Amino acid sequence: MKLYNYFRSSASFRVRIALNFKGLPYEYAVVHLTKGGGQQFAPEFRAINPDALIPVLDDAGQRLTQSLAIIEYLEETHPEPPLLPTAPLERAYVRAIALGIACEIHPLNNLRVLRYLVRDLKATDEQKNAWYRHWVEQGLASIEARLVAEGKCGRYALGDRVTLADVVIVPQIFNAKRFDCRLDHVPTVMRIFDHCMELPAFVDAQPACQPDAE
Amino acid sequence: MKLYNYFRSSASFRVRIALNFKGLPYEYAVVHLTKGGGQQFAPEFRAINPDALIPVLDDAGQRLTQSLAIIEYLEETHPEPPLLPTAPLERAYVRAIALGIACEIHPLNNLRVLRYLVRDLKATDEQKNAWYRHWVEQGLASIEARLVAEGKCGRYALGDRVTLADVVIVPQIFNAKRFDCRLDHVPTVMRIFDHCMELPAFVDAQPACQPDAE
Numbered sequence: 001m002k003l004y005n006y007f008r009s010s011a012s013f014r015v016r017i018a019l020n021f022k023g024l025p026y027e028y029a030v031v032h033l034t035k036g037g038g039q040q041f042a043p044e045f046r047a048i049n050p051d052a053l054i055p056v057l058d059d060a061g062q063r064l065t066q067s068l069a070i071i072e073y074l075e076e077t078h079p080e081p082p083l084l085p086t087a088p089l090e091r092a093y094v095r096a097i098a099l100g101i102a103c104e105i106h107p108l109n110n111l112r113v114l115r116y117l118v119r120d121l122k123a124t125d126e127q128k129n130a131w132y133r134h135w136v137e138q139g140l141a142s143i144e145a146r147l148v149a150e151g152k153c154g155r156y157a158l159g160d161r162v163t164l165a166d167v168v169i170v171p172q173i174f175n176a177k178r179f180d181c182r183l184d185h186v187p188t189v190m191r192i193f194d195h196c197m198e199l200p201a202f203v204d205a206q207p208a209c210q211p212d213a214e
Numbered sequence: 215m216k217l218y219n220y221f222r223s224s225a226s227f228r229v230r231i232a233l234n235f236k237g238l239p240y241e242y243a244v245v246h247l248t249k250g251g252g253q254q255f256a257p258e259f260r261a262i263n264p265d266a267l268i269p270v271l272d273d274a275g276q277r278l279t280q281s282l283a284i285i286e287y288l289e290e291t292h293p294e295p296p297l298l299p300t301a302p303l304e305r306a307y308v309r310a311i312a313l314g315i316a317c318e319i320h321p322l323n324n325l326r327v328l329r330y331l332v333r334d335l336k337a338t339d340e341q342k343n344a345w346y347r348h349w350v351e352q353g354l355a356s357i358e359a360r361l362v363a364e365g366k367c368g369r370y371a372l373g374d375r376v377t378l379a380d381v382v383i384v385p386q387i388f389n390a391k392r393f394d395c396r397l398d399h400v401p402t403v404m405r406i407f408d409h410c411m412e413l414p415a416f417v418d419a420q421p422a423c424q425p426d427a428e
Contacts, residue, residue, distance in 0.1 A: 051360060065310045099282055108327065127335060149264050
């Protein structure tokens with residue numbers, strides 16, 4: 001398998017964790033999101049993904065997009081060790097945590113949105129950073145509230161086994177730290193983060209350990 | 215089952231389509247998103263969902279959140295008729311289309327984001343509408359490009375059977391029309407939309423047919 005990705009992209013980071021967790025080796029193909037106006041917009045990459053979005057997983061010539069769809073695919077084709085529990089209610093809980101980050105926090109803070117704020121809405125740097133922190137801090141507070149309300153946490157978001165929820169939480173916390181977001185209001189999320197960061201699958205997938213890290 | 219939702223919410227609309235498609239009756243519980251500052255923020259609803267987000271599906275006292283997680287749950291607990299194909303690659307394709315809307319378009323245009331633009335970034339009405347149209351038109355162009363590039367469309371996004379992809383496309387088009395977005399650049403998406411709107415599961419789930427429609 002070959003993963004088109006970028007060290008700092010948190011959607012890429014999710015897929016790297018899943019591949020590591022399942023023990024699946026992959027070739028690392030760099031798509032630099034800022035160099036030369038963004039390699040994702042180059043014709044060569046558009047031929048691979050017309051969306052100009054990463055990550056893309058190439059599995060024997062089949063190209064898959066959208067990090068959560070890729071991870072569900074890996075789960076279906078390489079079920080062991082699992083990233084989803086077996087009971088439908090627990091699967092729904094895990095997916096809701098993952099989507100609560102992937103749909104409610106991450107999309108508001110990616111590069112093209114921040115660029116639109118600055119270029120089209122003339123946001124100042126201060127306003128841009130306030131926007132970033134607002135959605136991260138509010139979004140993580142929602143995740144914290146859900147984790148506490150459901151009462152299903154152990155070392156990880158669902159008991160003591162790593163799931164898709166953890167795979168999505170960890171990259172979001174890396175982003176939050178990079179932008180100096182408040183994190184003292186989400187102790188459950190941070191406890192899960194700390195536990196995950198004891199595991200090689202997560203440690204090895206982090207931005208600083210990638211070949212394109214700056 | 216009981217669905218906490220709002221006629222105009224497109225995430226709610228997705229779940230209504232899925233419930234209808236699978237022939238599952240449900241009680242319609244209104245959570246009005248603008249009346250009295252938003253009923254989703256009321257303590258009574260926060261007790262149901264601390265996120266203050268709809269839809270919430272109550273299945274025998276178990277409360278599920280996040281529309282795509284709810285639909286996957288319905289698929290697992292009520293597999294017939296299916297909303298996902300059986301082959302992992304096709305499932306990944308369907309989920310990528312759904313996530314391409316749920317993660318790349320919808321989150322940028324929901325009520326709380328538009329409010330932030332106006333209240334905190336002092337966006338004018340014109341700027342707010344331009345923002346809305348920008349993400350919808352660009353996002354749908356990406357979906358169109360993917361549908362065409364993959365070559366899997368028939369009457370619907372995957373051949374001639376309705377899938378989760380169609381369930382997510384249709385509410386997004388309703389939103390796009392409501393905000394007068396361009397749609398002439400996405401003929402494949404619109405063909406799928408038109409075919410879906412011949413089906414009672416979709417027609418009956420549309421905003422205008424709900425008890426709280428205005």
